[in-house]
Amino acid sequence: MNHVLNVTSEIGKLRTVLLHRPGQEVENLTPEYLQKLLFDDIPYLPIVQKEHDYFAQTLRDNGIEVLYLSTLLSEALHTEEIKKQFVYDILTESKISVDDSFYVIADYLLSFDTSKMVEKIMAGVRKDEIEHMKKKHLYEILTSHYPFYLDPMPNLYFTRDPSAVVGNGLTINKMREPARQRESLFMQYIVKYHPRFANKDIPIWFNRDFEYPMEGGDELVLSKDTIAIGISARTAAKSIERFTLNLFHSQSDIKRVLAVEIPKSRAFMHLDTVFTMIDYDKFTIHSAIQDADGKMDIYVLEKGPDNETLNITHKTNLLETLKEVLGLKEILLIPCGGGDMIAGPREQWNDGSNTLAIAPGKVVTYDRNYVTNELLRTNGVEVIEVLSSELSRGRGGPRCMSMPLVREALD
Numbered sequence: 368m369n370h371v372l373n374v375t376s377e378i379g380k381l382r383t384v385l386l387h388r389p390g391q392e393v394e395n396l397t398p399e400y401l402q403k404l405l406f407d408d409i410p411y412l413p414i415v416q417k418e419h420d421y422f423a424q425t426l427r428d429n430g431i432e433v434l435y436l437s438t439l440l441s442e443a444l445h446t447e448e449i450k451k452q453f454v455y456d457i458l459t460e461s462k463i464s465v466d467d468s469f470y471v472i473a474d475y476l477l478s479f480d481t482s483k484m485v486e487k488i489m490a491g492v493r494k495d496e497i498e499h500m501k502k503k504h505l506y507e508i509l510t511s512h513y514p515f516y517l518d519p520m521p522n523l524y525f526t527r528d529p530s531a532v533v534g535n536g537l538t539i540n541k542m543r544e545p546a547r548q549r550e551s552l553f554m555q556y557i558v559k560y561h562p563r564f565a566n567k568d569i570p571i572w573f574n575r576d577f578e579y580p581m582e583g584g585d586e587l588v589l590s591k592d593t594i595a596i597g598i599s600a601r602t603a604a605k606s607i608e609r610f611t612l613n614l615f616h617s618q619s620d621i622k623r624v625l626a627v628e629i630p631k632s633r634a635f636m637h638l639d640t641v642f643t644m645i646d647y648d649k650f651t652i653h654s655a656i657q658d659a660d661g662k663m664d665i666y667v668l669e670k671g672p673d674n675e676t677l678n679i680t681h682k683t684n685l686l687e688t689l690k691e692v693l694g695l696k697e698i699l700l701i702p703c704g705g706g707d708m709i710a711g712p713r714e715q716w717n718d719g720s721n722t723l724a725i726a727p728g729k730v731v732t733y734d735r736n737y738v739t740n741e742l743l744r745t746n747g748v749e750v751i752e753v754l755s756s757e758l759s760r761g762r763g764g765p766r767c768m769s770m771p772l773v774r775e776a777l778d
């Protein structure tokens with residue numbers, strides 16, 4: 368059966384992927400707000416776009432259909448009513464608290480044609496953009512040093528995180544960081560109103576109104592019936608439980624979930640920054656997630672005695688657990704930077720283990736991580752390198768920058 372969404376592995380031949388080309392939102396980064404906006408430096412826009420275009424073209428050259436977030440969103444907002452509702456939702460979530468400004472900004476945004484409006488919402492609205500806004504209250508005058516009414520959304524090019532496809536359903540994620548929380552509203556509108564997805568009975572396994580966060584960088588589809596989820600700085604144990612129970616209650620094929628605990632740090636923000644699947648029996652891993660004896664905490668979640676309870680088994684050996692759940696005799700874990708004490712952390716920082724598999728044993732990686740790339744090749748992996756000077760400044764690599772919508776099923 369042909370589903371509009373279908374992802375039953377991390378490695379099946381990639382058919383359709385969602386990307387976002389970085390735009391003016393990147394130009395609204397300033398040193399003062401870098402940390403809040405989750406960037407470590409300011410990318411140079413023409414180059415970051417050139418690198419992103421190169422990434423997109425590399426995928427197209429490999430027969431992959433590339434869809435863009437801004438196009439899908441603009442097409443989803445196809446009536447005045449939906450467009451207006453979307454603007455109101457965005458403004459509400461942007462915490463536009465100054466009573467009068469809500470409608471002034473809404474009118475301002477709605478004065479653009481839809482695709483310009485979408486770009487504007489992504490880029491952010493500066494306070495000096497709307498001249499006729501009168502400051503009537505003391506708090507408006509006092510807080511006026513803050514430059515934005517609507518904050519820019521520079522992390523949008525990491526399409527992996529706000530939503531993810533598992534099987535033929537979707538998680539529309541509750542983002543942990545305030546700077547990214549509005550991002551998943553886009554997918555909510557796209558599945559509901561875009562003709563390609565609307566009325567296609569797409570199951571939503573996890574929704575953005577849940578109390579605790581979960582992000583796509585932590586969701587790995589290991590096989591048709593097994594997924595791994597990072598217990599990380601961005602994904603809470605309670606969210607993993609909810610998501611797992613939702614999968615078990617509905618008609619999904621998922622039988623088990625590996626909850627993999629990783630250190631809660633900036634460098635390791637999601638599971639896919641330290642662990643990715645690249646072939647039937649090969650994974651990249653950053654050695655620092657295991658202790659000196661190669662141990663770590665993994666919890667296997669399976670159906671429990673009743674609807675609201677799970678069977679939880681604690682494991683400490685990643686390799687053995689993977690062999691068990693994937694039914695394989697041998698598995699190779701390829702360490703980022705060869706596990707070297709300098710090259711390992713350096714290449715991990717620039718997403719050396721954030722590998723995007725476009726087919727079994729065929730991956731897209733950043734060119735700058737030459738130690739890891741060489742090691743992958745030595746181990747029989749086909750490596751396609753893409754440009755990375757500016758893209759990497761946002762702390763995400765090829766896997767984070769792509770949201771697979773359809774992959775071919777593995778035999």
Ligand SMILES: NC(=[NH2+])NCCC[C@H](N)C(=O)O
Pocket residue numbers: 404405406522525527528547583584585636637639640721761762763764766767
């Ligand atoms: N799946 C990932 N590893 N995504 C990386 C996202 C990077 C982004 N700057 C953030 O902090 O959210």
